[in-house]
Amino acid sequence: xxxxxxxxxxxxxxxxxxxxxxxxxxxxxxxxxxxxxxxxxxxxxxxxxxxxxxxxxxxxxxxxxxxxxxxxxxxxxxxxxxxxxxxxxxxxxxxxxxxxxxxxxxxxxxxxxxxxxxxxxxxxxxxxxxxxxxxxxxxxxxxxxxxxxxxxxxxxxxxxxxxxxxxxxxxxxxxxxxxxxxxxxxxxxxxxxxxxxxxxxxxxxxxxxxxxxxxxxxxxxxxxxxxxxxxxxxxxxxxxxxxxxxxxxxxxxxxxxxxxxxxxxxxxxxxxxxxxxxxxxxxxxxxxxxxxxxxxxxxxxxxxxxxxxxxxxxx
Ligand SMILES: O=C(O)C(=O)Cc1ccccc1
Numbered sequence: 001x002x003x004x005x006x007x008x009x010x011x012x013x014x015x016x017x018x019x020x021x022x023x024x025x026x027x028x029x030x031x032x033x034x035x036x037x038x039x040x041x042x043x044x045x046x047x048x049x050x051x052x053x054x055x056x057x058x059x060x061x062x063x064x065x066x067x068x069x070x071x072x073x074x075x076x077x078x079x080x081x082x083x084x085x086x087x088x089x090x091x092x093x094x095x096x097x098x099x100x101x102x103x104x105x106x107x108x109x110x111x112x113x114x115x116x117x118x119x120x121x122x123x124x125x126x127x128x129x130x131x132x133x134x135x136x137x138x139x140x141x142x143x144x145x146x147x148x149x150x151x152x153x154x155x156x157x158x159x160x161x162x163x164x165x166x167x168x169x170x171x172x173x174x175x176x177x178x179x180x181x182x183x184x185x186x187x188x189x190x191x192x193x194x195x196x197x198x199x200x201x202x203x204x205x206x207x208x209x210x211x212x213x214x215x216x217x218x219x220x221x222x223x224x225x226x227x228x229x230x231x232x233x234x235x236x237x238x239x240x241x242x243x244x245x246x247x248x249x250x251x252x253x254x255x256x257x258x259x260x261x262x263x264x265x266x267x268x269x270x271x272x273x274x275x276x277x278x279x280x281x282x283x284x285x286x287x288x289x290x291x292x293x294x295x296x297x298x299x300x301x302x303x304x305x306x307x308x309x310x311x312x313x314x315x
Contacts, residue, residue, distance in 0.1 A: 002030055005182075006043040006052035009033020012135035012157030014087055018180035019053035021083045036132050037066040044183050045075050051184040056082075058178045061113040063230050067181075068244060071273060072201050072232060078274035079199050080190065081182040089115055089171040092138055092158035093150040099166055102126055106137035107152035110178070115152055117172040126150075138163055179279070189274065192250035195281030197227065199273035202263055203234065203242045212243070218262035219247060222255040223294025250275040254299030 005023055008015040010033045019031060032049055034040045040052040055064045071077070089111055093102060102123055107115070109130040119128065129148060131137045137151035142161035150166065151158070158165055204211045219226055228246035249256040252275065263270050292298075308315070 002027060003050040004030050004032055004048075006032045006034050006040045006049040008037055008040055008054055008133050009035065010133070010135050010139055012138060012154060012160040013133045014085060014154055014178060015053050015055055015133070015180060016135070017154065017156065018055075018083050018085050018178075019182075021085065022053060022081050022180070022182050035136075037064070038070060041070040041074065041077065041183065044077055044185060047185070051080065051182055053180050053182055055110070056179050056181045057228070058087075058110050058114070058176065060173050060176045061110050063232075063244070064110060068230070068232055072242060072244070072271070073235070076186065076271055076273075077183045078186055078189075078272075079181045079276055080184040080274060081276050082179055082197065082279045083182075084177050084179050084279045086175070086177050087111075087114070087171065088155070088169060088174075089134075089152050090155050090158055090168040091150055091152055091166045091170050092141065092161075092163035093166050094141065094146070095162075095164040097149060097164070097166065099123070102150045102166070104129065104148045105150045105152060106131050106140055106148040108132070108134045108137065111152050114171050114173065114176055118170040122167070122170075135160070182276075189251065190276055192252050192275070193277045193281070195278045196248075196250035196275050197278045198247045198249055198251055198256055198260075198275045199245070200247075200260070200263070201242050201244050201271040201273065202267045203269040203271075205266070205268040207239070214266050215243065215263065218259045218266065219245075222259045222262070223291040224249055224255055224259045248278075254296045255294045258299065 005019055005026060007019045034043055037054050040054050043049045044052045054067045056067050057063045103126055105126050106129040111134050112128055112130055134153035135157040138153040138157040138161045140146055141148050141151040142163055202215055225248040226245060230244040231241040232244060234240045234242050251257055
């Protein structure tokens with residue numbers, strides 16, 4: 001059976017563009033639009049599709065709460081791949097609409113957060129509305145009796161729903177990018193590539209001084225670089241948090257594996273979210289080489305030394 005992939009729909013979302021980058025060979029008809037991030041997770045968890053794409057974080061607005069909540073809770077899924085997509089926002093309306101006619105603007109909450117400055121300067125009296133995606137906003141604007149005058153979306157979405165571009169580049173930061181992840185059910189991990197990322201959620205055992213330092217030390221002492229640390233409420237009452245962590249490296253590498261074992265010892269629970277190739281593997285700025293004493297060979301040599309001295313040797 002041909003594989004199918006869910007994404008945050010409808011057609012024309014940034015997530016669809018990301019999924020097409022992640023699955024360049026996916027045949028037409030294999031991409032399944034879903035009405036929300038939760039619906040993508042359900043489709044993957046329930047086996048209705050082979051995998052799915054969701055937005056995870058944005059360089060301006062930070063984490064996508066709906067995605068992070070689903071990663072933390074419910075049946076665990078694994079991240080199988082990631083892609084970072086530059087996002088450019090365009091204000092679209094029904095053909096014939098003038099900018100001065102725009103009183104009600106709809107878009108996704110993350111898009112709104114990234115266009116606030118432009119809206120305040122150019123449409124200060126317009127009301128804004130958040131909907132499930134930028135393409136859902138464009139679709140809504142295109143329908144007869146639409147409750148909105150304009151949508152902020154990707155160029156593709158505006159065109160897909162027969163709208164006219166009013167203003168392009170309405171984002172406040174031209175360099176904004178969003179990181180999307182490909183979700184899959186648990187199963188064999190991709191082989192290490194030498195430039196991988198490992199994602200996990202760590203739940204502390206109790207509230208004590210230095211608990212977060214204990215957690216971070218598991219990575220620090222093994223030379224594992226962290227690329228993201230985000231605290232999220234567990235839902236078990238005020239002041240109870242878990243930590244969403246992205247680290248350089250693959251769990252098959254000794255230093256990452258040892259750091260995860262250390263975490264497992266000092267945490268109440270560790271939810272492993274996968275090891276997968278980094279989207280920015282070719283970026284020279286990112287330190288991909290382990291620090292001295294933390295390479296796989298260093299860990300192996302130390303393990304063999306321990307075995308020798310345990311057996312009575314002196315070195
Ligand atoms: O609504 C979309 O098109 C999405 O894919 C979610 C989103 C919204 C804003 C920036 C990046 C992704």
